[in-house]
Amino acid sequence: GDSVTQMEGPVTLSEEAFLTINCTYTATGYPSLFWYVQYPGEGLQLLLKATKADDKGSNKGFEATYRKETTSFHLEKGSVQVSDSAVYFCALSRGVNDYKLSFGAGTTVTVRA
Amino acid sequence: EAGVTQFPSHSVIEKGQTVTLRCDPISGHDNLYWYRRVMGKEIKFLLHFVKESKQDESGMPNNRFLAERTGGTYSTLKVQPAELEDSGVYFCASSQAQSYEQYFGPGTRLTVT
Numbered sequence: 001g002d003s004v005t006q007m008e009g010p011v012t013l014s015e016e017a018f019l020t021i022n023c024t025y026t027a028t029g030y031p032s033l034f035w036y037v038q039y040p041g042e043g044l045q046l047l048l049k050a051t052k053a054d055d056k057g058s059n060k061g062f063e064a065t066y067r068k069e070t071t072s073f074h075l076e077k078g079s080v081q082v083s084d085s086a087v088y089f090c091a092l093s094r095g096v097n098d099y100k101l102s103f104g105a106g107t108t109v110t111v112r113a
Numbered sequence: 114e115a116g117v118t119q120f121p122s123h124s125v126i127e128k129g130q131t132v133t134l135r136c137d138p139i140s141g142h143d144n145l146y147w148y149r150r151v152m153g154k155e156i157k158f159l160l161h162f163v164k165e166s167k168q169d170e171s172g173m174p175n176n177r178f179l180a181e182r183t184g185g186t187y188s189t190l191k192v193q194p195a196e197l198e199d200s201g202v203y204f205c206a207s208s209q210a211q212s213y214e215q216y217f218g219p220g221t222r223l224t225v226t
Contacts, residue, residue: 004155036217043117043217044156044204089156099211100146100169103156 002027006090006104013080013111021075021107023064023090031092033066033073034101038087047088051095080111115139117218119205125224131193134221138187138207145188146208146215147180151201162188163211195225
């Protein structure tokens with residue numbers, strides 16, 4: 001079945017540091033890929049997505065590129081802020097009448113001033 | 114516009130008791146999903162409603178879980194009787210159409226003692 005593996009946390013960074021969270025997936029066909037973020041006390045929010053190979057999703061300074069050859073969708077941000085402290089989830093959906101999301105375990109990121 | 118709301122935010126019950134979780138989707142969203150995250154692991158899909166019909170309930174763990182969506186508006190998820198392994202955070206999400214973004218609620222943290 002479909003699965004998503006993302007790097008384990010927690011990750012602690014200083015402000016303005018570079019952040020990367022690795023995500024790889026196993027799925028048949030051409031799934032859509034997502035990064036969701038959960039800020040403290042809130043629900044999950046869609047951060048960015050990519051629907052086909054070589055697509056790059058970007059939002060709020062975060063980027064991730066859909067790499068079919070390596071089945072990866074790594075999340076990156078060049079300069080993090082304290083407000084980026086959150087739990088980040090990588091996810092996929094098959095699409096085509098099956099839009100349920102399959103998530104990774106989540107990575108907790110803490111950014112210190 | 115109000116987002117997805119869930120009630121209660123936290124529930125603590127004893128093993129063998131019954132608990133009912135409620136989700137109010139965004140108005141006009143026909144699609145409603147339930148997910149849960151157990152013990153800091155990955156978020157797993159439970160089921161998907163389209164209006165009042167169950168489109169996909171492949172993720173429901175066993176027959177102690179009963180989900181309903183009467184009238185195609187809010188949904189309830191009942192756990193009866195609750196077991197220790199049911200502890201976790203239960204998320205609800207809704208979307209206007211199946212291929213559209215899923216908007217998540219803040220979750221209900223269920224603790225079974």
